[in-house]
Amino acid sequence: MTRQPPTFPSRGPTDHSVRDQIVEAAMQHFGHYGYEKTTVSDLAKAIGFSKAYIYKFFESKQAIGEMICASRLAMIMAVVDQAMAEASSPSDKLSRLFKALVQAGSELFFHDRKLYDIAAVAARDNWPSAAGHGERLHRLIEQILREGRETGEFEGHTPLDEASHAVFLVMRPYISPVQLQYNLETAATAAEQLPALILRSLAPR
Amino acid sequence: MTRQPPTFPSRGPTDHSVRDQIVEAAMQHFGHYGYEKTTVSDLAKAIGFSKAYIYKFFESKQAIGEMICASRLAMIMAVVDQAMAEASSPSDKLSRLFKALVQAGSELFFHDRKLYDIAAVAARDNWPSAAGHGERLHRLIEQILREGRETGEFEGHTPLDEASHAVFLVMRPYISPVQLQYNLETAATAAEQLPALILRSLAPR
Structure with a gap:
């Protein structure tokens, strides 16, 4: 300021x-x-x-926790927004989105162990901040799929809401900090292989 | 007997x-x-x-826990084997595999809450029984993909080990009981949408 x-x-x-x-x-x-x-x-x-x-x-204590959680999630979304701004195409956006989430989430986990506990409680108890974070990412995925359909990069047969939700489900274990802790070991591999699988699923027939 | x-x-x-x-x-x-x-x-x-x-x-207590865990996982594998025997094609096998895992896992979770705790500890501490369960399912997925490539049902461009591991990663949050607990709410939807996404990713070009 x-x-x-x-x-x-x-x-x-x-x-x-x-x-x-x-x-x-x-x-x-x-x-x-x-x-x-x-x-x-x-x-x-x-x-x-x-x-x-x-x-x-x-x-309440939760209200303070929510404040902290919301600011951490805002930090992750800033990393995501940056990644989206740098992407060259809808396919590139999906790959970068996944990598940004895994990387920002892992850093939050490794570098602020106890603050990660807040995110874990938030995910477990479905705090508005955590639910809103998931919802925003779900909408972002839908928007990227819509763009990719417009450019002809992605197939248009599967209903958009089903395709978007399925991609969101693939990403969710890496979005939710409470699940990410169990997937950290393979997170780097996942950040390569899962976007590739998703892009194969979106390829036009 | x-x-x-x-x-x-x-x-x-x-x-x-x-x-x-x-x-x-x-x-x-x-x-x-x-x-x-x-x-x-x-x-x-x-x-x-x-x-x-x-x-x-x-x-040790863990040795007793391992025995119980192994028998529970064997029950899940029996459900999986039954589902595989009833499947009509490699595509059908993948769909049924996912549904069998979600259903058997959810039942274990809902009907034996405290026994589920053993599975959760097993997954968290990577007990041999839990690690072996994951490994067996990974190999099963690879075998199904190999079959589907032989029948021409699945694409053959992506290296088999990468394609198999990526599918395994998509399924893992529903294989691991400790992660399944966070995904129960959407498990029924996931059991429909995720196999469909996987099959789209495997479609020949």
């Missing part, structure tokens, strides 16, 4: 910065102790706020 | 029947309390054996 604060004097932290401060402390804490083991009392103690004060900004 | 026991008098249970008795008691116990929470002492108490006596037959 390069913008200056408003010129009238502030009597204390703005609501926005308090929220940021809580989220920042929560990230630190979850990163060390894990999401499931940290309580709102732990967070309150760490920041030096009362529990009641934190509850003025977030209605 | 309808065979009569040998006519010479037995002085006590045979080793074989003691093993069976331990496994049977373990199944009951794991079924009620879960695999991870049950100790060999708990089992010993339940059967009325000493812990040392159990260790004469099984070197």
Whole structure:
């Protein structure tokens, strides 16, 4: 942020910065102790706020977790958007999409082990952020298939919604962090072989 | 078993029947309390054996768990073999294979919740029985693809090992019980759409 604060004097932290401060402390804490083991009392103690004060900004621990999860997923989507912008064709988009998801997801898993726990809880309990992430990727796949049908790169016999959903199902074990942990060992191979299989399934007859 | 026991008098249970008795008691116990929470002492108490006596037959709790896991996986493979015997063509085999795995796996999950826990631990810790199960299915897929190439039903351009492994990767989230639990909601749809996608990917050009 390069913008200056408003010129009238502030009597204390703005609501926005308090929220940021809580989220920042929560990230630190979850990163060390894990999401499931940290309580709102732990967070309150760490920041030096009362529990009641934190509850003025977030209605629950999950609400804080959701905030963190949403920002992580936004980071993954930024990597995906970048990959899409660099792709030369619908086929290339599908391959890059898969690789971007596997890579960004694996990094999240390896480099922020405990933050990954939040994503795992989010996927398990179907938090709105995680469900929305899956939904966005499903729509992106549909859009890529539509483009590929328009350019004649992909076959047009299979109903678009079935073809899109099937491709989404192939990718989902690599989209969902809770499943990705079981597929990390073969993730690099999968990122090569699965887009290739998908493209063979989309080839015009 | 309808065979009569040998006519010479037995002085006590045979080793074989003691093993069976331990496994049977373990199944009951794991079924009620879960695999991870049950100790060999708990089992010993339940059967009325000493812990040392159990260790004469099984070197660890995992060895008992392996026995149960292997028999469950054998049940799944029996369902798969039956499905293969009923299939009319390589394409039909792939569709039926996927459906058999999803159905047998879901039943194992829903009807024996705690026994499923064993399968989950087996998959997580890569027990030989679970690894062997995956390997057998991988080989079965390769064999079906080879047959389909011979009959001209499937394309022959993609290297057989790559095509087989890619199909195995698509199926794996439904083979591994630990991943299946996250895919149960869409398992019925997946059992329709994924074999169809796989068959499109195998169609001759």
